Amino acid sequence: MKTGLVIFRNDLRIHDNETLVRAIEFSDVLIPIFVLPKLDIHTHIPHPRRSNFRIKFLLESISDLDQSLRRMGSQLIIRTGDLEQIVPELCLEHSIDMVFFSQLACWEETTEEQSIQSILDKIGISYRSYHTSTLVHPADLPFPLEELPPVFTHFRKAVESNEPLAVALPKKGRCPSLPAGIESESIPLEFITLANSVEEHYHSAVAWKGGEQEGIKQLTEYLWITDRIQTYKETRNQLIGKDFSSKFSAYLSLGCISARLIYQQVKAYEKERVANESSYWLIFELLWRDYFFFIAKKHGRNLFQFSGIQQKSSLLQDKQAKDLQSFDKWRLGETEDDFVNANMKELLLTGYMSNRGRQNVASYLVHNLGLDWRMGAEWFETMLIDFDPASNYGNWNYVAGIGNDPRSRIFNTVKQANDYDPLGEYRRLWLG
Numbered sequence: 001m002k003t004g005l006v007i008f009r010n011d012l013r014i015h016d017n018e019t020l021v022r023a024i025e026f027s028d029v030l031i032p033i034f035v036l037p038k039l040d041i042h043t044h045i046p047h048p049r050r051s052n053f054r055i056k057f058l059l060e061s062i063s064d065l066d067q068s069l070r071r072m073g074s075q076l077i078i079r080t081g082d083l084e085q086i087v088p089e090l091c092l093e094h095s096i097d098m099v100f101f102s103q104l105a106c107w108e109e110t111t112e113e114q115s116i117q118s119i120l121d122k123i124g125i126s127y128r129s130y131h132t133s134t135l136v137h138p139a140d141l142p143f144p145l146e147e148l149p150p151v152f153t154h155f156r157k158a159v160e161s162n163e164p165l166a167v168a169l170p171k172k173g174r175c176p177s178l179p180a181g182i183e184s185e186s187i188p189l190e191f192i193t194l195a196n197s198v199e200e201h202y203h204s205a206v207a208w209k210g211g212e213q214e215g216i217k218q219l220t221e222y223l224w225i226t227d228r229i230q231t232y233k234e235t236r237n238q239l240i241g242k243d244f245s246s247k248f249s250a251y252l253s254l255g256c257i258s259a260r261l262i263y264q265q266v267k268a269y270e271k272e273r274v275a276n277e278s279s280y281w282l283i284f285e286l287l288w289r290d291y292f293f294f295i296a297k298k299h300g301r302n303l304f305q306f307s308g309i310q311q312k313s314s315l316l317q318d319k320q321a322k323d324l325q326s327f328d329k330w331r332l333g334e335t336e337d338d339f340v341n342a343n344m345k346e347l348l349l350t351g352y353m354s355n356r357g358r359q360n361v362a363s364y365l366v367h368n369l370g371l372d373w374r375m376g377a378e379w380f381e382t383m384l385i386d387f388d389p390a391s392n393y394g395n396w397n398y399v400a401g402i403g404n405d406p407r408s409r410i411f412n413t414v415k416q417a418n419d420y421d422p423l424g425e426y427r428r429l430w431l432g
Ligand SMILES: Cc1cc2nc3c(=O)[nH]c(=O)nc-3n(C[C@H](O)[C@H](O)[C@H](O)COP(=O)(O)OP(=O)(O)OC[C@H]3O[C@@H](n4cnc5c(N)ncnc54)[C@H](O)[C@@H]3O)c2cc1C
Pocket: 236, 245, 246, 247, 248, 249, 250, 252, 253, 282, 285, 286, 288, 289, 292, 353, 354, 355, 356, 358, 359, 362, 380, 384, 386, 387, 388, 389, 391, 392, 393, 395, 396, 399
């Protein structure tokens, strides 16, 4: 009889999840676990790394996964603490034969993977890890990771010729049962208190709810029910409402939906309804997400350092400072720029901001306020309901001019406000 342990990370779903599929195939008895993250504080700003918005979305997502696993005859075992300690303990207690987990992109997560692997090597337990996050599987890259093109367009053209980009895996109907005697820990009170403290703001266009079912619902709605995908290219730079962009990001960030499922649905939509520039553009944007994933994998810790993946701090202004007062004005939407302020208020009150907004406020922090970009990136990490380390730090590197394609990314926020909020509706919405 074989006993498996599957660690859920940023792959909180049962569809298109190779890690889970392989674990189910291998095991007669299987423990699915999720270890809650620590509620720790950032390095460059005195704020927690996860806001109540993020905690609520996470708890909803793991609860949905638990329900799915129960329907399959199992359940999610929750633990708190260090993965590096919990995994070997479970392995020894339940005589685990094989540990399964997904591979992530960024330095902190890959370091965690390495340390789990080295502990498992020491105690003589085998493991297998899979890649479940991107549209393009790393094995299908037409170049070695070290030769990842420094410019997105070159990357896109190289991978786009590999049609179809990827195939989503079917899900399994049943999950092997748990070993006798194992129980899930209850969610700590501080997590529940944080999640319960979220109040939906009356101007918020999206009632975010985490989980695979909600993610699939959003996918169905954006494509098949509202047909909004047909106008994505024209609307994606707007600022107000739910439908101007897909709102898939939060579900993608925790892996509640897979990029490959989105791709397959878009292809089916193109076949059955309309294939146009907009439907193509959604895939184009998902390739940006992939690109940042591979950038993170290639550049490791540098992505998070002041001099970024270029490793050239000379590309930044000399005055990049860690002025917390100035940062607080930016964070709370109290700068001299009302377009920046409106966007920062939306983020503070809802945990979301449009892509157009993100580019402007990031540029303003780096180039107008002259602050250390990592302060802004960390605040985004705290607040964004769709926080994804590779996309967030990749985009911040890009805007700060130390990322891929280090051309100047300075946004004229006054011009941008005139172009994208000509009647001032967006600013009135958030600033009153
Ligand atoms: C400074 C800055 C920080 C950002 N931080 C994050 C982050 O933490 N998490 C995150 O998911 N996105 C981040 N983005 C990218 C982008 O703003 C969001 O993905 C997008 O606004 C999410 O809304 P949506 O799902 O409706 O996007 P849509 O416009 O509908 O796009 C569809 C999908 O494509 C991907 N995508 C679109 N634009 C980008 C992009 N520029 N980079 C990477 N992927 C993209 C996302 O997965 C998104 O869900 C950041 C952008 C900037 C400028």
